[in-house]
Amino acid sequence: MSVFLTLLMKIIPLYFSIILGVFSTAFLNCNKETIAKILLFILAPIIVFNATISVKLDASVVFLPIFFFVLSTTIAFTSLKYFNKIYSDNTANLLAFSTATGNTGNIGIPLAILFLEPNIVDVFIFTVLASLLYQNSVGYYITAKGNFTAKQSLLKVAKLPVLHAFILGVVLNILGFKIPEMFMDYTNYLKGAYAILGMMLLGMGMEKIKTNNSFDLKFINYTLFIKFIIWPALIILFIFFDNNFIHFLNKDYYLLMFIFSIVPLAGNTVTVATLLDVKPQKMSIAVFISTIVSLFYIPLMIFLFGMMKF
Template sequence: MSLFFIILLKVFPIYINVVLGYLSSKLLNVQRESVATLLIYILGPIVVFSATLSVKIDFAVAFLPIFLFVFCSILAFASLALFKNSWNDPTGNILAFSAGTGNTGYFGIPLAIIFFPPHLADIYIFTVLASLLYESTSGFYVTAKGNFTVGQSLKKMARLPILYAFILGIIFNIAGFEIPEVISSYTGQFKGAYGILGMMMLGMGLIGLKNSEGNFDIKFISIAYFMKFVFWPLAILGFIYLDKTFFTFLNEDLYKVLFLFAIVPLAGNTVTLAVLLNAKPEKASLAVFLSTVVSVLTIPLYIFLYGGF
């Protein structure tokens, strides 16, 4: 019980940000499209670039985002193939996107800071690049494919600066470049802004839920929650078992990073991309919001069953 209340107190500000996002759109007429654009085209690239330079990359650390990017992409394309014809709108595309990722940034980074020592929290943040890369490439593609042709989707994907920020960060890291301390303290502030605005976007996406029909899609929510809260943890635990038994690529600390990556709720960027692509943002917002509420119970439970961090 003590672990549950510790987590509840630590994540409480996240829920305040959701409420503030809702109120800012409801009362102040803040446009969620503008916030979504800021997240994807300005804050995201800065966070990605600076985080890429913050860790010492070795084989094991580099393996994490590569493995998770491939795993996320496989899940997304498999889900799209299975469910793309289950709805007469882009819901199947949003489901495919959400199946391949989770709220590893807005929600996961604060949790990593709570549970992990600083060096391991930095590795987790670096691993989150797998989600950002997935969301900017294959995840964006399976979402955009609901409203655009293949060629249009690829062109939109190629214009996302997060992809280039990641590549540039890797190049500079390998070259030994370090951001000056004065600059790094400045770029570090963007991590907080990214998390705050990301969760506010979730609240902004709730506008219109009462006036729209079909937002509580039990089929969509059931499949999405099964993938996130059942399949993801079991699949990662299965990989951890295989690595411990046969491969021994990783160590206990990196197993913890992998497991935390697997137990976060649905991705907040599900709403961000749904807004930008006009792909049922209200339905996505409700599903993401409810998953965030559910995770207040599931995260302490999974960490307890894992043996604690």
């Protein structure tokens, strides 16, 4: 019960940010497209660069974001092939994109602080780069391809500054550069701004829910099944295989990977859907419902994972 209450206290502020987003659009006529651009083209690259240049790199640490990036990409293209048989419009693209990632930042990082050792929390934050890179590269491409040609989509991906920030951060990390101490507090402020604006955008995306028939039960069921059933099942399978045969990762990293897999749908999917005008209201509904479900789902899954023999 104490774990559940602690988690609840971590998630409640996120709902307040969603309410602020609804208020800012409904009463202040704020432009959600502008907020989406700030998130995707300014805040995300800075956060990615800071995390990449700060973490201590070794084989297991580097493996984690690569693993999750490859897993997300595999889930995305596999599900896209399936959903193209069900939907004739870009709903298939949006489903494939959104179910292959999760809210590893706004919800995943507080969970990591709760359940992981401080040094493993730093590794988790670095692993979150996998989500940001997927969302802003492969995920962006898949979603954009619902409205644009392959060439146009690839050009959009190549222009995303988050990819350039990641590459620059890795290079400077290898060369031994560090973020000056005078900027450390500022980077923490940026992380807070990213979290708040990201959740506000989720609320802003609910502006036309009633008029656009955004509540799609089939769409929601697909997202919840893949995110809350398929994802943790795949991670448990990998952990079982590594624990019994490969022995590459330790038990702390097992819990890190499991937490990464059980977070709800990512709020950033609303950002991309908004920028590309691919049913952002429908995506907002699905993200909001998955966040509510996660309130009860996450403590249960953490409890069940603790009972497993790893």
